[in-house]
Amino acid sequence: MSDREEIEFHTTEYTDAHYESADESTVPPRYYTPPEKTPKEEKPRAKKSGSSGRVAGIICAILVAALLGGFCGAAFIGSRLNSRLDALEASLSEREAAAQQTALESAKAEEDAGQPMVKAAVSGVSPSDIYEQATRQVVGIRTEITMTNFFGMTTSGAVSGSGFIISNDGYILTNYHVVEEAYERKLDIQVMTYDGTAYQASIVGVEAANDVAVLKIDAEGLTPASLGNSDTIRVGDIIYAVGNPLGELEFSMSTGHVSAKDRVITTQESESINMFQIDAAVNEGNSGGPVFDTNGNVIGIVTAKYSDTGVEGLGFAIPINDIKAIADDLINKGYVTGKAYMGVSIETRYNAMYSQYYGMPLGAYIENVTVGSAAETAGLQKGDIITAMGEYTVEDYSDLKTALRHFSAFDTTELTVYRAGEELHLSITFDEEKPE
Secondary structure (H helix, E strand, C coil): CCEEEEEECCCCCCCEEEEEEEECCCCCCCCCCCCCCCCCCCCCCCCCCHHHHHHHHHHHHHHHHHHCCCCCCCHHHHHHHHHHHHHHHHHHHHHHHHHHHHHHHHHHHHHCCCCCCCCCCCCCCCCCHHHHHHHEEEEEEEEEEEEECCCCHHHHHHCCCCCCCCEEEEEEEEEEHHHHHHHCCCCEEECCCCCCCEEEEEEEEHHHHHHHEEECCCCCCCCCCCCCCHHHHCCCCEEEEECHHHHHEEEEEEEEEEEEEEEEEEEECCCCCEEEEECCCCCCCCCCCCCEEECCEEEEEEEEEECCCCCCEEEEEEHHHHHHHHHHHHHHHHCCCEEEEEEEEEEECCCCHHHHHHCCCCCCCCCCCCCHHHHHHCCCCCCCCCEEEECECCCCCCHHHHHHCCEECCCCCEEEECCCCCEEEEEEEEEEEECC
């Protein structure tokens, strides 16, 4: 395990893929419009602060005093007034110049000392510009589902999520869990753009281990999102998330910051995925939507949210750099190339209780070995318990899957295996995983 912090969310992750039953669903508004407010009477604007404002204030005060005192001696007062104002303006100018010089000298001293300087975020793209751009790039994704319960009663609902366009000819990137039901049950997928156009989408490829899917719609001349560099993000950077929260409030933008990097999130499917943490508001339906930086580049995909009483602002996104190669493989090959493959089936029920009861070590218990696989060539057998893979300790099925992701096809490493009371060390050269 690296120095990344690992967090296990067994019941609260991936809440963004939204299911709504037929009896609870409502007709979603095309756009969310807040109630109109009664316009308030416009008030006079306050004057800006600064030397000119202060001088104006002094002028008013002196003029009032002159009026209250009468008009005698007006020429003498006017002359003295002008000289005082000239002196005051000169003094204020000198003070402002001195303050600016002090700030420059302080910043220069910090820079020379190697200390970080706090700088305001500078960007040529305003939040409004980013939103306008996003409306041409972000899409809503929806799958209608019909289910029959134990009593034969049929209910209908929908899974809703978000995605974004990555090519002008209709390729779309989203989370796998947004289209998982459609993929497994071969259901139709509908993609909606900001102008209300609906398309039928096909699944180009999926990568469940990284929660990534690529869709395709029959369209031309679309506006693809610009993919940024997630390796350069820093904690505290301003970010914008755009998606379809609740499956109803379509094309909503929320603003926040990068709260942390390198969070290893363990999903309900026992997949461990590296993500960065954000405090922008994300909800059901935001899954698969983009996270933009202040230049309007996509730096991540909203994927998970931690929800519990008293918990706020814990959202997670997959870095875009971890997805670029995956998306390219899915588009060009239909699967992710270069993934390490062993060729074993693991008994997922083997845990600490079984280990203690039978007096065997914690590890990944092999239920079956595929004939002709890398595992068979390495000498693994049914009933073996893998306790380590290279430098990575293995205490259960999840650990084995996580360790395997550190290797590529055709890499060679050492397995530590428990077999009938003995510890063995076997060398394995991985095969390449390919879709069935």
